Amino acid sequence: MSTIRFSTFPRTEPPPEFTSSLIEVFELHEATIATLGREKGLTSDSVLVLLRQDLEALGFDVEQGKTGADKIKRPVFFGENGVPALQYEVDAFHPIWRCGLEVEAGRAWLGNAVYRDMIQALVMVNLDHLVLAVPNGYRRKSLGRTVVSKDYENACAVADALFGHSRLRMPYGMIVIGY
Numbered sequence: 724m725s726t727i728r729f730s731t732f733p734r735t736e737p738p739p740e741f742t743s744s745l746i747e748v749f750e751l752h753e754a755t756i757a758t759l760g761r762e763k764g765l766t767s768d769s770v771l772v773l774l775r776q777d778l779e780a781l782g783f784d785v786e787q788g789k790t791g792a793d794k795i796k797r798p799v800f801f802g803e804n805g806v807p808a809l810q811y812e813v814d815a816f817h818p819i820w821r822c823g824l825e826v827e828a829g830r831a832w833l834g835n836a837v838y839r840d841m842i843q844a845l846v847m848v849n850l851d852h853l854v855l856a857v858p859n860g861y862r863r864k865s866l867g868r869t870v871v872s873k874d875y876e877n878a879c880a881v882a883d884a885l886f887g888h889s890r891l892r893m894p895y896g897m898i899v900i901g902y
Contacts, residue, residue, distance in 0.1 A: 725750050726759045726859060730879050732886040732897040739852055741781075741820050742898060748777040749856065749902055756902050758858035767828040770856070770902070771814055774826070783815040783824065797823065797847040811843040821851040831857040832874040837881060844895055852896045859901040875901030 787793040802808030
C-alpha cells in the first residue's frame with residue numbers, strides 16, 4: 724500500500740482530471756522520496772530533481788537550478804510594454820492545465836512555506852490550480868529527541884479552513900500531496 728496520499732480543495736468539487744497522472748509520478752518515486760519511516764527526508768530540491776523527468780513528460784516546465792535563468796517565474800503584474808513588473812517563482816508550471824507545483828520539505832510547515840505558496844498563488848496570472856507537495860512526516864531534533872511534524876495534515880487543515888470558509892472564495896483549486 725502506498726504512503727503517497729492527496730486531498731483536493733475545495734472539497735465540494737471533484738479532483739481535476741490530471742490528478743491521477745500527477746499522483747502516479749509521486750508513487751513512481753515513492754521508494755526514494757517518501758518520508759514515513761525514514762530517519763531523514765530529502766531536501767525539496769532533491770525531490771524535485773527525482774521527479775523532474777516524469778513531470779516534464781506530463782508537460783510541466785520544471786525549475787532546472789537556482790540561478791535566475793533556471794527558475795520558473797509566473798507574472799503577478801505587468802508594467803510598461805507588457806513586461807512583467809512583478810513575478811513569483813514556482814517549482815514547476817503546466818501551461819495547459821494552468822497548474823503551479825511547489826515541492827516543500829523541511830520548511831513546509833515549520834518555515835511557513837505552506838502559507839507563502841498559497842498566498843503567492845492567489846495573485847499569479849493564469850494559475851487555476853496549485854499543487855503543494857509536502858512531507859507526510861518531517862523529522863527533526865528538538866531538545867535532544869526526535870519530533871515529527873505532520874506537514875501533510877497541517878497543510879490540509881489550513882486548506883480546509885481557507886477553502887471551506889464562507890468569508891473567502893479562493894480563485895484556484897488546490898491539491899495537497901503528502902509524500
